[in-house]
Amino acid sequence: MSLKKPTLDLATLETAIGHQFSDRTLLERALTHVSALKVPSPHGPHYERLEFLGDRVLGMAISDLLFRSFPEEDEGALSRRLASLVRKETCAAIAEHWGVSPFIRLGLGERQSGLRKKGVLLGDICEAIIAAIYLDAGYDAARLCVERAFGKLLHGSNASKRDAKSALQEWALAQGLPVPVYREIGRSGPDHAPLFVMAAVVEGYQPVEAEGSSKRHAEHTAAEAFLAREGVEIGG
Numbered sequence: 001m002s003l004k005k006p007t008l009d010l011a012t013l014e015t016a017i018g019h020q021f022s023d024r025t026l027l028e029r030a031l032t033h034v035s036a037l038k039v040p041s042p043h044g045p046h047y048e049r050l051e052f053l054g055d056r057v058l059g060m061a062i063s064d065l066l067f068r069s070f071p072e073e074d075e076g077a078l079s080r081r082l083a084s085l086v087r088k089e090t091c092a093a094i095a096e097h098w099g100v101s102p103f104i105r106l107g108l109g110e111r112q113s114g115l116r117k118k119g120v121l122l123g124d125i126c127e128a129i130i131a132a133i134y135l136d137a138g139y140d141a142a143r144l145c146v147e148r149a150f151g152k153l154l155h156g157s158n159a160s161k162r163d164a165k166s167a168l169q170e171w172a173l174a175q176g177l178p179v180p181v182y183r184e185i186g187r188s189g190p191d192h193a194p195l196f197v198m199a200a201v202v203e204g205y206q207p208v209e210a211e212g213s214s215k216r217h218a219e220h221t222a223a224e225a226f227l228a229r230e231g232v233e234i235g236g
Helices: 004-017 022-032 048-069 075-086 088-098 108-112 120-138 139-153 164-174 215-228
Strands: 181-188 195-201 207-214
Touching: 004 022, 004 088, 004 108, 022 048, 022 120, 048 108, 048 120, 048 139, 075 088, 075 181, 120 139, 164 215, 181 215, 195 215, 207 215
Parallel strands: none
Antiparallel strands: 181 195, 195 207
């Protein structure tokens, strides 16, 4: 009985994702956090290497989809749409739509901490699943999965807006100021779930600090807060 339950569970997840794996161990690996291993290893059967690959596969698939879907848009507009669609928050939303959380394999401490519901982990798992599909059935299968999952977000109201860091840079340059820089102020938490504090620094202005589960996330949040403080809107 205990051996059949994971198979049924994974079949349910495969249906939600829209891909039936020939090699289901790839999906299992994409769902496994390093804390779930008896002997944690950077090269062990967990999702981190798959996440690295999935990030690139996702970027290629989304770029291809945008290029075909918006033939009249220039490179700048396409790049803004791409940045919006591949960000961790978007990937986390896709993972939530798939219903991934109950299937993530975690160590006891991480389960008790509620890690399986945190956006950064869900975003990572989403990318790892895309990589698993790519390795299982090739680029076309991964691309189709991405189009089904992300396609409905293409025309979202915020899709073509500048990201906060780009908007802050454009604003600073328009004021005749140097390009903003981002400084790491602090870091806390365990290696597998760090929390970064980054400061957005613009010459002549008080820096703004913000937290994030990655340096990139914290930088974007700091840029958004800086712009909000100065009353600058992030336009399209």
